Amino acid sequence: MDYRGFITYTLCVFLFALSLCLSDVLETTVEDEDTDVPDHSFPSWTMVHNKNVTCGTIKPGLKFPSQTWTCADARVDGYHLAYSLYADIGVDRKCVETRGLDELAEVCLAMMREMDVHKPLWAALVTNATCGYHEGKRGYLKKVREGFEWVDMQSGHGAMYTFRCMAEKT
Structure with missing residues (x-):
């Protein structure tokens, strides 16, 4: 060469x-x-199917693979959302009061629509909840023939404190 x-x-x-x-x-x-999209707080209050969903502030710094909004200290008209596992899982037989009928995905979508975000939902995540006994009123959103309605519940096992809603990547 x-x-x-x-x-x-x-x-x-x-x-x-x-x-x-x-x-x-x-x-x-x-x-x-x-994979480095910062987490956002939901507004401090949002009307979801005629009830007021309130959210506290979040700790900054978390990042996710897609746009994500967090509702910390989540409440509906002043009370916590009910938290429940599917009865067939058999993990905690006390924590099954909603029988898996709660529509957290619709809560996420409704809150996103109120912020003028019209993306498909990738995930609705419960990130802080308990199956322990919760003193005080609770509630959950349920799908019915006409759409959705809130179900009010009294004290019992299961309460949700923080949830996240992640939009699909576009």
């Missing part, structure tokens, strides 16, 4: 290695941007 061939070969190898390095950097940057 002559001198010019060696230089051309070396330059090609260098450019190929550089392109691999740059593609890794670009992929990492795009991936980091996709």
Whole structure:
């Protein structure tokens, strides 16, 4: 191989290695941007199917793979949302009062619509709840033939304190 061939070969190898390095950097940057969307608080109050859902402030700094809103210290007309597991799971037989009929996804979608966010829901997550006995009124949103209605409940097992709503990536 002559001198010019060696230089051309070396330059090609260098450019190929550089392109691999740059593609890794670009992929990492795009991936980091996709997974570093900061969490947002829901407004302090939102009307959802004729009841007032209130949310406290969140601690800043959490990031998610898609737009996410958090409702801390969630209340409906002053009382907590009921929290329940499906009865068939068998984990805690006391914490099944809503029988899995609560529509947290619709609560999320209604709150997002009130903020003029019209994206599909990717996830509705309960991030702070208890199956312990909760003193005080509770309630949940239930699907009915005409749409949705709130069900009021008295003291009992299961209360939700914080939930998150994550929009689908677009």
